[in-house]
Amino acid sequence: MVVPKKVWWDRDPHTAAKHDLLRKYLQPWAPILLSRYDSIAYAEGFSGPGVYSEGEPGSPIIAFNVFAGVLEHRPKHIRMVLVEGDKRRESELRTQIGKARGEPSDDVNRRISVSTHHGECHPTLLEQLRAQGCLGSPLFVLLDSYGGPDIPFSLLQELARHRSTEVMVTFAPSFLTRFAERDEKHRNAGDTAFGGTQWQEVFHRHPSQKFAFLRDQYSDTLRRAGFSHTLTFEMVDEKGHVLYLIFGTRHELGLEKMKEAMWSVDRDHGIRYRDPKDTQQQQLTLELEPNTAPLRRILLEHVSRSPEGMTVAELKTYTLLETVYKPGQVTNLIRQMRDASAVTTTPRRVTAETLVLPYVPPHEQTEPSDQTTLF
Numbered sequence: 001m002v003v004p005k006k007v008w009w010d011r012d013p014h015t016a017a018k019h020d021l022l023r024k025y026l027q028p029w030a031p032i033l034l035s036r037y038d039s040i041a042y043a044e045g046f047s048g049p050g051v052y053s054e055g056e057p058g059s060p061i062i063a064f065n066v067f068a069g070v071l072e073h074r075p076k077h078i079r080m081v082l083v084e085g086d087k088r089r090e091s092e093l094r095t096q097i098g099k100a101r102g103e104p105s106d107d108v109n110r111r112i113s114v115s116t117h118h119g120e121c122h123p124t125l126l127e128q129l130r131a132q133g134c135l136g137s138p139l140f141v142l143l144d145s146y147g148g149p150d151i152p153f154s155l156l157q158e159l160a161r162h163r164s165t166e167v168m169v170t171f172a173p174s175f176l177t178r179f180a181e182r183d184e185k186h187r188n189a190g191d192t193a194f195g196g197t198q199w200q201e202v203f204h205r206h207p208s209q210k211f212a213f214l215r216d217q218y219s220d221t222l223r224r225a226g227f228s229h230t231l232t233f234e235m236v237d238e239k240g241h242v243l244y245l246i247f248g249t250r251h252e253l254g255l256e257k258m259k260e261a262m263w264s265v266d267r268d269h270g271i272r273y274r275d276p277k278d279t280q281q282q283q284l285t286l287e288l289e290p291n292t293a294p295l296r297r298i299l300l301e302h303v304s305r306s307p308e309g310m311t312v313a314e315l316k317t318y319t320l321l322e323t324v325y326k327p328g329q330v331t332n333l334i335r336q337m338r339d340a341s342a343v344t345t346t347p348r349r350v351t352a353e354t355l356v357l358p359y360v361p362p363h364e365q366t367e368p369s370d371q372t373t374l375f
């Protein structure tokens, strides 16, 4: 994207989708964690000015409003740590937080602490999180740069050392594919972000595969940093620029909630997802409609690799951890696949324990051999 020079800029549709996703994730995230902890934290390393040119709220204000609503009904605390590299934007952000504080009651305002900091994301963010004692308690970190690569692997590693930290990172692959092969400075920036040189394999990939390759490399980077589960969202703006949002967590519940948020994002924003596991649809986009045809193909392929069969419970775990789909979509699909003779189920009734096997047409089923009894 073209990097804006002014304090404010126009909010494009994919930013609106990103905001919708953030809101829909934080809405369950905060209450779930506050049911077990007295205090949780939210941080941003690239906070922006808190407002767009038409007055739409930026991500820190969206998070603040969600938290104010959540704290209305709970006697708990939330800390927000917001870092912004542009002095004018950090100043505007403070103004916007001040305005947002006009809505909630004094009691709620007292229980949300917000600090804004002018500085480079790295190392300012870590310094502030440490100084304010946020590392170790549940923490959601949004690293929403223009796509970089400008988030050092060492920062991700440091954040992932704490089990309850989750991150959402913005990653734009085009900069690396366009400039890094010929320019050492950009290559070094790539190495710092990916934590090694393995991503440079992209230079030898076919042009049509380069973005997907970098996307997978970046998910792998998050996993190597310590976030055992990742989920990738592809966003394509109206000019066709590709931007990935990559979510990292160590918790299956986090993954599940993020998927629910993802599937409920307003379709009008034009956000699109692709599932890398669906080899037939690499070039097509998955609509936000719960179109389960790709999941059907993914499950079929998975079952066909397992002649001894898989339980529905195992297929649900696979769906949660390895695809962009929700486990809640699996049972119905298995029923449909059984009725269409794509798989067989034992017993016929589909429950978590039901075994799902690849379908073998009757004429191909081998009779039990009696050879063993002959010899």
Ligand SMILES: C[S@@+](CC[C@H](N)C(=O)[O-])C[C@H]1O[C@@H](n2cnc3c(N)ncnc32)[C@H](O)[C@@H]1O
Residues within 6 Å of the ligand: 045, 046, 047, 048, 049, 050, 051, 057, 058, 059, 060, 083, 084, 085, 086, 089, 119, 120, 121, 122, 144, 145, 146, 150
């Ligand atoms: C994509 S915008 C953030 C938008 C914001 N998250 C939102 O959704 O409303 C990126 C912001 O990061 C800031 N920025 C760029 N490089 C930075 C750095 N190295 N450290 C901190 N902030 C930086 C820019 O000034 C800009 O405001």
